[in-house]
Amino acid sequence: MSGEEKYLTLDALIERDACFAIYRLPGEQAPRFAMQTGENALLLNDVEELNGQHGFVIAPFRITASSPLILIRPDCTDLCEANTNFRNKKWGKTDTELQKKSKKSDYSLIFQRFHEPLLTGEMEKLVLSRNRTMEREEAFSPGRSFFRATEKYPHSFVYLLHTPQSGTWLGSSPEILLAGSGNEWKTVALAGTRYPNSGKVSWDDKNLREQHLVTSYILKQLTSFQLAPEINGPYTIKAGALAHLRTDFSFSLPDNRKIGTLLKALHPTPAVSGLPKEKAFEFIADHEGYDRSYYTGFLGILDPSAETNLYVNLRCMQIGRSWLTLFAGSGLLASSTFRDEWKETEQKLKTMASIVK
Numbered sequence: 001m002s003g004e005e006k007y008l009t010l011d012a013l014i015e016r017d018a019c020f021a022i023y024r025l026p027g028e029q030a031p032r033f034a035m036q037t038g039e040n041a042l043l044l045n046d047v048e049e050l051n052g053q054h055g056f057v058i059a060p061f062r063i064t065a066s067s068p069l070i071l072i073r074p075d076c077t078d079l080c081e082a083n084t085n086f087r088n089k090k091w092g093k094t095d096t097e098l099q100k101k102s103k104k105s106d107y108s109l110i111f112q113r114f115h116e117p118l119l120t121g122e123m124e125k126l127v128l129s130r131n132r133t134m135e136r137e138e139a140f141s142p143g144r145s146f147f148r149a150t151e152k153y154p155h156s157f158v159y160l161l162h163t164p165q166s167g168t169w170l171g172s173s174p175e176i177l178l179a180g181s182g183n184e185w186k187t188v189a190l191a192g193t194r195y196p197n198s199g200k201v202s203w204d205d206k207n208l209r210e211q212h213l214v215t216s217y218i219l220k221q222l223t224s225f226q227l228a229p230e231i232n233g234p235y236t237i238k239a240g241a242l243a244h245l246r247t248d249f250s251f252s253l254p255d256n257r258k259i260g261t262l263l264k265a266l267h268p269t270p271a272v273s274g275l276p277k278e279k280a281f282e283f284i285a286d287h288e289g290y291d292r293s294y295y296t297g298f299l300g301i302l303d304p305s306a307e308t309n310l311y312v313n314l315r316c317m318q319i320g321r322s323w324l325t326l327f328a329g330s331g332l333l334a335s336s337t338f339r340d341e342w343k344e345t346e347q348k349l350k351t352m353a354s355i356v357k
Helices: 002-014 106-117 144-153 207-221 256-266 277-287 338-353
Strands: 019-024 032-036 042-044 054-061 069-072 125-135 157-163 168-173 176-181 182-192 230-239 242-252 298-302 308-312 314-321 322-332
Touching: 002 144, 002 157, 019 054, 032 054, 032 069, 054 125, 054 157, 069 144, 106 125, 106 277, 106 322, 106 338, 125 277, 125 308, 125 338, 144 157, 144 168, 157 298, 168 256, 168 277, 168 338, 182 207, 182 322, 207 230, 207 242, 207 256, 230 322, 242 338, 314 338, 322 338
Parallel strands: none
Antiparallel strands: 019 032, 019 157, 042 069, 054 069, 054 298, 125 322, 157 168, 168 314, 176 182, 176 308, 182 242, 230 242, 298 308, 314 322
16 A cells, blocks of 8 residues: 555545544554444543453543543554445534634633642642644645654654544654553653753753652552562653653563553653642643643553553644644643743644644
């Protein structure tokens, strides 16, 4: 199948409202494909319900009626064999669900709202996100943009997916939530952001503190399962034009039948939510001003009997018929400033904006 045929097939699957995901793991050349034929994808109400399951997971930041936890059964794993004619109806999400555009003045007000509990010590960290909506050009191809992203971001997890419940999403993430096979598993703490362009990356106290909070949280969650991880880091990684601090956790998981229970303990990490976990989670829902939906959720293949690769949905966009909504966020501490956080989100939005042509 030629490149053009691949693009057309993926675009046709979206038009036919298919349940599918195509994804490329970091460092790999060829993408992998998972599509469910026939009946609808499985919808779950709790991350823990992933125990004993197998398939491509699409988990939102917060599970709601409009953003359910979705599991695609991989009936078809070869894009060349994908039948684009098995459905013939209008795809799920409509233009009426267009996200409100985030303005700098709006962001300033919400930043102050988020910063206040950090200054008083009520919260240790809060992640504030925003979105930007742009017009979708008539020539825009989700399939073509996916393959463009795989070329531009070889060290990230790159995906394109569609289901009637989620609509269409495209993204590139450097952050593993949980990956492994057999008894050997890993997760990472990823926090802190710099945009170095070139040369050596230096890290200030704010970024080091932010990374330390995420690392401590993940270590605490793992040890609560009597896991003794081997820790490597923090060290600097590049993700496109950005640099992040990363710490790796490698551990043995004697019983992988309870992956959902472990995922529920990890998600959402302070890298996308905040600390204390539950208070931050509720604060974001009450004060951020929009629904993150699948942004800062997690996604990827879950297969405890073979190989699992689940990533946090970071740099991403939601694709509508006439619009594209891009998402980005940053971690706030008491030492954060509006100017720095706005600049950071502007840089992160470029990850997806650069593949829209």
